[in-house]
């Protein structure tokens with residue numbers, strides 16, 4: 168079962184074609200990079216692929232099923248991890264509750280993502296930006312997650328923490344055959360982790376050969 172964008176289009180503002188007839192296929196286990204200038208529409212494309220936005224043209228499919236209209240109450244197989252974790256997490260919930268998305272997260276997941284036990288009783292504002300980024304990721308790595316769209320999720324981490332987070336996450340998704348779309352301005356990071364890489368330019372995807 169692949170995640171497939173078929174000719175999707177989306178506009179913001181007057182006649183602004185942010186995403187224009189984009190085709191993209193993410194198969195299970197695929198790791199695909201997405202770059203492009205600031206404001207070009209990378210997050211918008213990520214949200215379209217996760218079903219958070221409805222395309223104005225075309226369709227996003229999961230296998231044979233349209234993603235839009237996924238049954239309410241059933242966790243989507245596609246999860247979008249946003250750039251600004253603090254905006255996506257309820258500030259009134261302790262971390263333990265944030266992570267209990269129906270059922271408690273596996274201890275292995277917390278360990279792989281470097282989430283420490285003493286964070287669980289804290290509120291989101293009592294974590295650093297980098298710590299919150301890990302929590303934001305863990306809460307969306309559900310047993311039902313088949314595709315993950317990570318939108319600049321390690322922006323706030325130092326180089327060492329960034330490396331350890333990606334190491335843990337890549338091992339996790341590889342073991343479960345999860346497909347990943349990695350949105351990042353860091354070309355080196357994308358080329359280090361991805362099998363394919365695209366730039367979004369004027370609404371269209373241009374494949375970039377992986378360096379090295």
Ligand SMILES: Nc1ncnc2c1ncn2[C@@H]1O[C@H](COP(=O)(O)OP(=O)(O)OP(=O)(O)O)[C@@H](O)[C@H]1O
Pocket residue numbers: 179180185203204205206207208209210211212
């Ligand atoms: N709800 C909205 N209403 C109006 N314009 C919007 C809306 N959402 C996004 N935009 C505009 O759409 C364009 C694409 O935004 P998007 O966040 O997808 O870009 P991006 O490539 O992810 O940028 P960055 O790299 O800076 O995060 C931007 O010009 C943004 O201002």
